[in-house]
Amino acid sequence: xxxxxxxxxxxxxxxxxxxxxxxxxxxxxxxxxxxxxxxxxxxxxxxxxxxxxxxxxxxxxxxxxxxxxxxxxxxxxxxxxxxxxxxxxxxxxxxxxxxxxxxxxxxxxxxxxxx
Numbered sequence: 001x002x003x004x005x006x007x008x009x010x011x012x013x014x015x016x017x018x019x020x021x022x023x024x025x026x027x028x029x030x031x032x033x034x035x036x037x038x039x040x041x042x043x044x045x046x047x048x049x050x051x052x053x054x055x056x057x058x059x060x061x062x063x064x065x066x067x068x069x070x071x072x073x074x075x076x077x078x079x080x081x082x083x084x085x086x087x088x089x090x091x092x093x094x095x096x097x098x099x100x101x102x103x104x105x106x107x108x109x110x111x112x113x114x115x
Contacts, residue, residue, distance in 0.1 A: 018024055050057050056064070 047057065
């Protein structure tokens with residue numbers, strides 16, 4: 001156990017020296033910066049490839065889904081309005097009744113038949 005403790009202490013001391021060394025920190029910083037620039041360049045190149053192939057990217061897909069949801073919501077609102085209008089038709093919207101033909105009375109037809 002003592003050997004493990006001494007090994008751990010010496011390793012901590014050496015790592016502390018290494019991480020406080022400005023040359024080491026500078027090289028790590030350069031590596032991180034280079035990696036982030038590589039990532040940006042790769043993403044830009046991939047976006048250009050997707051554009052050239054005219055395939056939708058994630059933003060296009062999200063925009064399309066948003067528009068579909070918006071249209072679906074509008075359709076639901078219009079369906080509700082239509083159901084309300086159908087359930088309570090106003091008098092103006094009701095069709096005009098068909099005019100009934102005038103009935104002739106049996107008395108008025110009788111003399112005409114005899115004559």
